[in-house]
Amino acid sequence: MGQSQWTEVDEFLGRLLVGEDDALTDAxxxxxxxxxxxxxxxxxxxxxxxxxxxxxxxxRVLEIGTLGGYSAIWMxxxxxxxxxxxxxxxxxxxxxxxSANVSRAGLVGTVDIRVGxxxxxxxxxxxxxxxPFDMVFIDADKAGYPNYLERSLELTxxxxxxxxxNVVRGGAVADALSRDSxxxxxxxxxxxxxxxxxxxxxxxQTVGVKGYDGLSIARVVD
Numbered sequence: 001m002g003q004s005q006w007t008e009v010d011e012f013l014g015r016l017l018v019g020e021d022d023a024l025t026d027a028x029x030x031x032x033x034x035x036x037x038x039x040x041x042x043x044x045x046x047x048x049x050x051x052x053x054x055x056x057x058x059x060r061v062l063e064i065g066t067l068g069g070y071s072a073i074w075m076x077x078x079x080x081x082x083x084x085x086x087x088x089x090x091x092x093x094x095x096x097x098x099s100a101n102v103s104r105a106g107l108v109g110t111v112d113i114r115v116g117x118x119x120x121x122x123x124x125x126x127x128x129x130x131x132p133f134d135m136v137f138i139d140a141d142k143a144g145y146p147n148y149l150e151r152s153l154e155l156t157x158x159x160x161x162x163x164x165x166n167v168v169r170g171g172a173v174a175d176a177l178s179r180d181s182x183x184x185x186x187x188x189x190x191x192x193x194x195x196x197x198x199x200x201x202x203x204x205q206t207v208g209v210k211g212y213d214g215l216s217i218a219r220v221v222d
Contacts, residue, residue, distance in 0.1 A: 003211060010044060010208035018043040024073060027101035031068030034097045040067050041139070041165060042209050046074035049137060049163070052217075053078035056161055058134035062125075063087040064118050064148050065140030069098030069111070075137065076107040085111045086133075088121045090140070118144060122151040132157035139165040142185035146192050153198060158222045164189060168205055168214030193218050 014020065020043050032038065041049065053061060053075050059082070061075050066089035076085045085107075089095040095115045102111045114121050118140055136152040138145060145164060152162050167186040172178055176187070193201040193216065201218030 006207040006211070007209045010042060014043045018047045023101075023105035024070065026104060027068055027070045027073060030101055031070070031097055034068070034093070036068050036094060036097060040070040041074075044208060045165075045206070045210070045215070046071055048215075050074045050078045052161060052163065053135050056135060058161075059083045060131060060133045060135075061085040062133040062136045062152070062155060064122070064136070064138045064152075065089065066098045066113055067094055067139075069101040069105075069113070071137065071139065072098065072102060072111050072113075073105045073107060075135075076102070076105070076111045079110060083110060086125070087111060087113045088118050088125075088140075089113055089115055090117050091115075118148060122148070122155075126151065126154050130155065133160060135161045135163070137163045137165070142166065142169075142182035142189075145185045145189035149189055149192055153196075153220065156220050158220050160220045162199070162201075162216075162218045162220070164216040164218075166213050167203055167216045168212065170212050173214075190216060197221070 049071055059080060063072055063085060066072060066087040072085060072087045092115050095113050099113055133156050136156060138148050167173060167190060169183050169186060172183045173186055193199050198221055199218045200221055201216060203214050203216045205214040
């Protein structure tokens with residue numbers, strides 16, 4: 001079993017259970033036309049984020065790493081009336097594409113995209129002393145994950161979920177001697193989750209159209 005079979009199964013499950021529509025497929029197509037890297041979550045992963053937010057009853061979501069807005073659309077659709085998603089994106093070009101995609105999905109006013117390095121935009125957001133977020137999704141530069149986790153804890157509440165993508169790195173996360181900064185970043189993130197008494201968490205390894213990777217899911221303890 002390898003990538004071709006993982007892709008075939010993912011595509012079958014996507015057709016059967018995920019239910020993408022024009023706004024979602026157009027978001028990916030527009031991102032490709034604009035030259036954005038094809039690293040957004042898969043349709044099945046997008047549906048998982050939607051279900052996590054929906055099941056959790058999230059009203060406020062923070063996303064770190066917007067790319068073309070695909071995952072923001074999924075999570076934005078899970079929010080109730082009056083819900084709000086803030087998405088942070090370092091690249092002005094990516095943010096411009098994402099804003100257009102979010103607009104076509106009918107989520108203007110629900111999804112707020114803020115441009116700037118996440119370290120800076122998170123600090124500014126914390127200074128606003130906003131209402132706590134019910135869910136955080138981290139999918140940005142991996143070296144920054146430990147810092148994003150600490151900032152997320154400042155912006156959440158007991159019971160909030162913190163989800164981080166791409167934490168298995170094709171299995172390389174198990175290599176303590178890896179010199180890859182991405183691997184070291186996610187290892188430090190997972191070690192922080194494990195060591196912090198404010199969190200309880202796990203990792204789900206995944207295979208599919210995005211290859212072999214995984215999601216970390218942590219809950220801020222009561």
